[in-house]
Amino acid sequence: MKTPICDMLGIDIPLLAFSHCRDVVAAVTNAGGFGVLGASSHTPEQLEEELAWIDDHVGGKPYGADIVVPEKFAGKGQKLTPEQLQGMVPEAHRRFVADLLMKHGIEASPENVVEAFGSGMTDDIGDRLLDVALRHPIELIANALGVPPTFMIDRAKAAGIPIAALVGAKEHAIKQVRAGVDILIAQGTEAGGHCGEVTTMVLIPEVIEAIEPIRRVPVLAAGGIVTGRQMAAAVALGAAGAWTGSVWLTTPEAETAPHTVRKMLHASSRDTVRSTGRTGKPSRQLRSNWTEAWAADGSPEALPMPLQSLISEPSLRRIDKLAENGDEGAQALATYWVGQGVGLMNTARPARDVVLTMAEDYLDAVQRLTDSLAD
Amino acid sequence: MKTPICDMLGIDIPLLAFSHCRDVVAAVTNAGGFGVLGASSHTPEQLEEELAWIDDHVGGKPYGADIVVPEKFAGKGQKLTPEQLQGMVPEAHRRFVADLLMKHGIEASPENVVEAFGSGMTDDIGDRLLDVALRHPIELIANALGVPPTFMIDRAKAAGIPIAALVGAKEHAIKQVRAGVDILIAQGTEAGGHCGEVTTMVLIPEVIEAIEPIRRVPVLAAGGIVTGRQMAAAVALGAAGAWTGSVWLTTPEAETAPHTVRKMLHASSRDTVRSTGRTGKPSRQLRSNWTEAWAADGSPEALPMPLQSLISEPSLRRIDKLAENGDEGAQALATYWVGQGVGLMNTARPARDVVLTMAEDYLDAVQRLTDSLAD
Known part of the structure; x- marks a missing residue:
């Protein structure tokens, strides 16, 4: 497959997988997608270990890291113990x-x-995690909460690595593009984890339209996407691909x-x-x-x-x-973060299977659309 | 275009338009879509007048009527004044x-x-509105709230007219299909008017999967759809077409x-x-x-x-x-029912223009998906 994100990241399938588990990251990358390790709860030492393991398991195929540094939090800048x-x-x-x-x-x-x-949520630790990440051949840095801090954007640019940021409203998308991010992850309210109120179906075209006069960057659709037909829907809406999280939670790798x-x-x-x-x-x-x-x-x-x-x-x-x-x-x-797509997650399958099934389902969806134009 | 709903209703574009305004209904039908008159706040005499006007303006092209009879309401069955x-x-x-x-x-x-x-919301008046509607060449009866009452399903079937019902959750979809409806309108939480909590992106595949073991009926996607790319997304998700409402509210016909x-x-x-x-x-x-x-x-x-x-x-x-x-x-x-798609409704255009623009945008979206498979 070929979308702007496939070219930019050097992948076969426009499917990005966020996971805290290195096994999921490696499996998705090896299947032709793009794994992104959620590193916010790691210490720098743990992150080093995880990324070294991934390097050993993906044979040079591309992957990324997500380092959350929220814009606002209690005690920010106060260096509290x-x-x-x-x-x-x-x-x-x-x-x-x-x-x-x-x-x-x-x-x-x-x-x-x-x-x-939550001690990981400070500028200081974010900087140290970034040090670690940049010593590895990562191909994407993502920040899942608010505008990435300037040091993060600057260091990513200096290293020639695209930086992605997550948004839940068009107003935030405009801010992010102005701040210099290279990829927007527009996440609908159906997403697991932090999310806004606008649904993926509306948010994707709204964000694309809003950033058009500023700077055109690839927009990944997130929120509720656990099947290939939804990935195709995202591309129909104008997205360059899909950013997923929930669907990996029920894989044995997670x-x-x-x-x-x-x-x-x-x-x-x-x-x-x-x-x-x-x-x-x-x-x-x-x-x-x-x-x-x-x-x-x-x-x-x-x-x-x-x-x-x-x-x-x-x-x-x-x-x-x-x-x-x-x-x-x-x-x-008991509870855990998961999106509304959980309603479509009914069997536990290996991450590689999930990627390949999603690719097939994507092809079927494109066929369905092509058929809708036939006489 | 050609989807199961195009064949079933004899239309060129898989786009249904719900409106309380006869002008919108006629304009959409005349442009190749399918207009549905929302008749719940009409008296039988008013409905007769509206449908006669539509008959005079659509030259035999197909249209429908939506007659809301909620399952539960205060005073139901008590014939209160x-x-x-x-x-x-x-x-x-x-x-x-x-x-x-x-x-x-x-x-x-x-x-x-x-x-x-709200005196229209009784079985009795529903029956009388149905009398009126069935004297006109309507091609669809819709019920936008709960399972249609048995008399409505029976009379539609006797007249050979498909009956559609609106659902916001898979559990309701199962009930509706068991009750005998011919078309499901699966409406996401982004929709204007009464809506559930599940988003269109998740609800469509979830409903299609849920009814599959019972009876396969066409599913129309509703909720947030105001552009052709979203209509294409709906078809990618497995829907037979789109059911829209909000997008007509800012047309001069409304x-x-x-x-x-x-x-x-x-x-x-x-x-x-x-x-x-x-x-x-x-x-x-x-x-x-x-x-x-x-x-x-x-x-x-x-x-x-x-x-x-x-x-x-x-x-x-x-x-x-x-x-x-x-x-x-x-x-x-001041307020009025409208879906999240309102964020994409930025110019007031005639209903016919809206239909034609949506059709073009649909074609572009299909092209985008076809391109995503090119080497």
């Missing part, structure tokens, strides 16, 4: 989480629900908690919800007693980033372990 | 609306904010309040909201002080259908008139 950040979590929020866990039969106290997390994989395989598109309960910003995930609790009347408002993660991540990791051991309370609470 | 229905509106709601109007400089009292409306047309032409996709404040069920419309007021903390919950319309419609009609005369309070309150 993990302990200082922990101290910023209000007592009411600690108690709310402890009560929620207790109600589900999980022992907890307001003191022990907070742990250090490190998704097994109980969550089963929830996903049985979920319909209506089993996801856009909730602030995990990171403090609206992010789409499986609906569970955790997301319902944060949305309920009288519950505290979620904290700003990264404070909400300090109370959500430790609990949700504990919950995943308990859920796997059959704990029913934990199973009711 | 308009006065009895009015009596069911709580004092708190009357006062809330009166206060909201007063705050915007519009005189009102709790007594005068309620008027008879009877949309002029102030609202201007709001729409300037709106972005994020200027719509799914609100219960108009009908009692979530429906997407322009975000305004009216929708914000019903969503605010401490505001009363919207009433069940058709009671909410008894307090919203009279006020919103008054608001439209005042807005047109330059009243700023009314302009801030």
Whole structure:
């Protein structure tokens, strides 16, 4: 296949795969797509290890790295220690989480629900992760939250590596293109993780139209895309290809908690919800007693980033372990980021199979359109 | 063009246009698409007049009628008079609306904010509207809310006219196909008017997959579709064509309040909201002080259908008139149903132009996909 993104990145299929798991990244790249390692929760040492492993497994084929540096977060620029950040979590929020866990039969106290997390989300660590990434033959740097910081754009340009940024509204797309990004990932509200309110079907043409007078950059469509027919729909809308995430979560290569994989395989598109309960910003995930609790009347408002993660991540990791051991309370609470496309993810298949099936389904969709013009 | 829906309805372009305005219906049908008159707010006498006019203007080309009979509404089966229905509106709601109007400089009292409306939403009137419709050469009967009542399905089948029904979730699609509908309109959350939570990009393949084991019927994609590239995306997803509504609202043929047309032409996709404040069920419309007021903390919950319309419609009609005369309070309150596609509706063009532009844009999108397979 041949779209602007295939030429730009040197790939056969206009399919980019975001994953925290190096095995998924390598499998997609080896199948002709483009794997992107989500590196935001890695230390520089871990990232070095992961990228070295990928280099050993893709035989020079192209891949990329996603390094999240949010524009705004609590304590930004203040160089706070993990302990200082922990101290910023209000007592009411600690108690709310402890009560929620207790109600589900999980022992907890307001003191022990907070742990250090999210320390990767600073300019400083972003710079160090970038150092590591640039020592490897990466072909794309992505930033999934807000406008990439200037140092990131400058260093990517100096290294001759395209930089991609994620947007959920045309206003953000305009800002990103003005800041100098090379590829836009326009992500609809159906996407797993952080997302806006506009759907992929509307957002893609709206973003393309909005940036046209400024600078034409390739736009990747994201949000809900887990099949080849949706990838074809994205190209019909004017996108250069698809950016995917959810569809890899149920592959055996991914490190998704097994109980969550089963929830996903049985979920319909209506089993996801856009909730602030995990990171403090609206992010789409499986609906569970955790997301319902944060949305309920009288519950505290979620904290700003990264404070909400300090109370959500430790609990949700504990919950995943308990859920796997059959704990029913934990199973009711367990959640993970996934898009509405989860309704179409009904079998667990290796990542390579997913790529090849999507390519076939894409061809069928193009045929369907060609047939629609026949007499 | 040629899709299953083109064959079934005898049309050149797989584009169906829902409109309350006969001029739009005739213009779309005459341009090679298929116009569907929204007849739910008509009396049988008015409907007779509208359909006779359409017959005189389409020269035998095919068109349809949409007759809404909701499955559930307050007072259903009780044959209540308009006065009895009015009596069911709580004092708190009357006062809330009166206060909201007063705050915007519009005189009102709790007594005068309620008027008879929505009397069309009963089985009885549905039957009489159907009598009228079946005396005309309609080629489609649509029901935009819930499973069509049995009498409607039976009478359509007896007359040999396909019956279409609107769904926003795969579970509803299964119910509809089992009930015997001939065409499904799968409508994403980006749609104007009543809508569910699943986006068009995910809903179309999910619905097609869900009904496959039961009975394969053509699925029309609805929600956010205002361009030909989106129509092509719908066909890529497996849809037989597109069902549209919003895009006709800014055509000169439509009877949309002029102030609202201007709001729409300037709106972005994020200027719509799914609100219960108009009908009692979530429906997407322009975000305004009216929708914000019903969503605010401490505001009363919207009433069940058709009671909410008894307090919203009279006020919103008054608001439209005042807005047109330059009243700023009314302009801030004015709203109307429209989908997120409003962000792509930036010029007012005749309905015939819209059809022809969409057809051209569809061809370009197919070309883009064909090109993506070239070496």
